Amino acid sequence: MGILLALLVALSPVPHARAGGRHNCFTVHEKRRCFLELGSALLGPDCPYAKGAYNCAAARALAAAIKVPLADAELEGGRNPGALLCKKLAGSLEVGADWAGNQEAICVFGDGTMVTATSLWLQREEAAAAAAPPSAPVTKKHK
Amino acid sequence: MRRWGQACWILSTALAVASFPGFAAAEGAPAAGGAPDDCEGYRLDWVTGGPFNPEPLATSSKDYAVCSGEPDKEACKARHKGDGKQHDYVIVHDQGVNGTCTFQALAGVLNYNKSMKGEKPTVSPEYLASQDCDNFLPGHGIHDIPRALSSYNKSGSCTREDLACVANGGELSETLESAYFTSAITSSTLALQGFGTKFDPNEKAKSQICTTVLKDGLSDDKSLALARDLAAATDKISEEGKGIDRLTDNLSKQMAIQKNTTAGISGDTAKSRAAEYSRCTADAEFFKQICKDKIEKPPADKVANKPKVPADACKTKCPWDGIAAECSKTFKDKAPGKVTEDFLASQARKSKDAETCIMGSSDMGEMRQQLLNNQIADMEKTGKPVILDVNDMSRLVGKSQKRSDAGHAVVLIGRQRINGECGYWVRNSWGTQCPSKTNPDVHCDPDRPGNVWISSAKFESDAGVKRIFDPGL
Numbered sequence: 001m002g003i004l005l006a007l008l009v010a011l012s013p014v015p016h017a018r019a020g021g022r023h024n025c026f027t028v029h030e031k032r033r034c035f036l037e038l039g040s041a042l043l044g045p046d047c048p049y050a051k052g053a054y055n056c057a058a059a060r061a062l063a064a065a066i067k068v069p070l071a072d073a074e075l076e077g078g079r080n081p082g083a084l085l086c087k088k089l090a091g092s093l094e095v096g097a098d099w100a101g102n103q104e105a106i107c108v109f110g111d112g113t114m115v116t117a118t119s120l121w122l123q124r125e126e127a128a129a130a131a132a133p134p135s136a137p138v139t140k141k142h143k
Numbered sequence: 144m145r146r147w148g149q150a151c152w153i154l155s156t157a158l159a160v161a162s163f164p165g166f167a168a169a170e171g172a173p174a175a176g177g178a179p180d181d182c183e184g185y186r187l188d189w190v191t192g193g194p195f196n197p198e199p200l201a202t203s204s205k206d207y208a209v210c211s212g213e214p215d216k217e218a219c220k221a222r223h224k225g226d227g228k229q230h231d232y233v234i235v236h237d238q239g240v241n242g243t244c245t246f247q248a249l250a251g252v253l254n255y256n257k258s259m260k261g262e263k264p265t266v267s268p269e270y271l272a273s274q275d276c277d278n279f280l281p282g283h284g285i286h287d288i289p290r291a292l293s294s295y296n297k298s299g300s301c302t303r304e305d306l307a308c309v310a311n312g313g314e315l316s317e318t319l320e321s322a323y324f325t326s327a328i329t330s331s332t333l334a335l336q337g338f339g340t341k342f343d344p345n346e347k348a349k350s351q352i353c354t355t356v357l358k359d360g361l362s363d364d365k366s367l368a369l370a371r372d373l374a375a376a377t378d379k380i381s382e383e384g385k386g387i388d389r390l391t392d393n394l395s396k397q398m399a400i401q402k403n404t405t406a407g408i409s410g411d412t413a414k415s416r417a418a419e420y421s422r423c424t425a426d427a428e429f430f431k432q433i434c435k436d437k438i439e440k441p442p443a444d445k446v447a448n449k450p451k452v453p454a455d456a457c458k459t460k461c462p463w464d465g466i467a468a469e470c471s472k473t474f475k476d477k478a479p480g481k482v483t484e485d486f487l488a489s490q491a492r493k494s495k496d497a498e499t500c501i502m503g504s505s506d507m508g509e510m511r512q513q514l515l516n517n518q519i520a521d522m523e524k525t526g527k528p529v530i531l532d533v534n535d536m537s538r539l540v541g542k543s544q545k546r547s548d549a550g551h552a553v554v555l556i557g558r559q560r561i562n563g564e565c566g567y568w569v570r571n572s573w574g575t576q577c578p579s580k581t582n583p584d585v586h587c588d589p590d591r592p593g594n595v596w597i598s599s600a601k602f603e604s605d606a607g608v609k610r611i612f613d614p615g616l
Binding site for chain 2 (some may be wrong): 051118
């Protein structure tokens with residue numbers, strides 16, 4: 001619950017959301033969409049915002065991604081973990097392209113809202129990092 | 144036992160030898176000057192723009208066999224028989240939806256290297272053109288911002304498709320003015336997308352910029368009627384501060400990059416100086432031309448109110464003359480435009496300092512350290528990419544401490560010292576979004592989405608490099 005609340009806080013206030021630069025704009029389904037930068041997540045522009053929170057399938061998926069099981073075996077071959085999470089969250093993957101043609105995996109949900117697949121993974125990563133004890137810094141060997 | 148068949152597909156984009164002054168300005172991160180820096184300047188600059196394979200599911204994979212890195216090429220080819228795309232480079236396994244791009248990326252690198260040697264590419268431009276990702280073929284001196292917005296021709300007018308030229312105050316020829324926007328935006332967009340020399344990466348980058356900027360501007364305007372009149376349309380866009388602002392922003396950025404380039408020349412190592420030379424002179428010449436056009440050929444009335452960049456930058460004296468002078472001073476025995484590959488190669492030789500920045504630790508498992516280091520050195524000298532099969536990409540770029548054994552391939556594109564620490568630039572295939580904003584061992588290049596810097600310590604600790612592909616270039 002705490003995590004969900006934290007996420008809602010992170011996702012909720014409009015001032016926390018900002019339209020990213022050109023790198024956050026992707027052409028998806030032949031339409032250019034500039035995603036909102038919410039912390040580490042990039043949320044599609046079509047997600048309704050009301051009563052202090054974003055309310056759409058994509059936003060809910062961001063919250064749910066934290067709890068979706070993802071076994072090591074599933075990452076075999078270097079699959080994009082965000083893409084796998086998208087599938088598990090009943091999203092469909094589309095290829096978005098930024099201004100320079102760089103591609104991004106976009107997770108599109110039934111209500112038409114979307115989030116970058118990497119965002120889903122980052123939610124998990126950050127939740128895991130927050131839950132884990134502090135780790136020793138990487139030893140700097142090469143200066 | 145990991146097999147090549149389990150390795151992820153490889154994202155490779157185009158390759159160019161250049162230094163990287165823009166990052167310092169953008170991030171405020173890299174150290175400049177100071178002690179002998181084995182990483183300084185040693186960085187391959189892969190062109191921005193290019194496909195990332197989202198790799199949704201391995202089940203959709205297709206394999207592209209490129210087998211020169213295999214001891215037994217015939218066996219390799221046999222293993223991949225039937226995919227119709229067997230080539231003698233390196234094994235590439237594609238797990239995603241745009242496998243042709245993977246293949247093409249490597250083919251592009253191959254073509255690039257061959258073309259640099261004056262050899263005929265083995266993959267035809269026609270084939271590459273038939274693919275989705277034909278916009279990242281490599282070339283020298285590629286920047287993410289096009290250095291030439293356009294085809295200002297000798298008479299000072301713009302070529303038909305070059306709306307960027309017009310947007311910057313260039314003169315539109317009478318013929319074009321009457322004809323270009325007689326169709327709907329959609330067809331205009333198609334025309335825009337078609338211009339540029341397809342296999343000239345600079346032109347292609349230019350095309351992308353122009354297409355994006357202008358198409359967006361026109362789309363934002365949402366007025367098909369306006370688009371029937373170019374002058375009115377560009378006026379409208381300008382008034383609304385959309386497309387033109389973006390273009391202006393791009394130009395401003397170009398200039399900022401250029402300034403940084405100039406400032407960094409004296410402190411660079413031989414390699415980066417060589418790269419800078421090429422870049423500096425080329426950009427200086429371009430900007431000089433822009434300035435001259437602005438000064439000597441004032442825009443026609445119809446476009447007189449268009450944005451003042453770069454006109455504002457050269458009100459009285461073209462600042463880029465200084466750049467050219469600096470270039471000449473630094474490389475006084477090399478006239479602009481006379482840089483040869485031999486010269487670049489000679490300047491690109493590593494100094495002894497660079498030897499201290501090599502891969503190697505007890506935690507690197509089966510990695511063939513010497514080979515990898517040799518390949519890194521080779522990469523820096525020739526532009527040959529290093530392709531690695533790594534063990535744990537999510538650990539490498541992420542925060543998770545859990546070690547996975549998820550064979551993956553990344554392209555090592557260079558090394559650079561940031562905040563005093565040596566690190567390696569890689570390109571993964573997961574997309575453009577930065578995998579970490581807080582991890583000090585990971586940086587992302589804001590101007591080249593998808594380029595990720597990983598500290599050498601973390602790389603050696605967590606990458607688990609298992610194999611090194613020889614791209615066979």
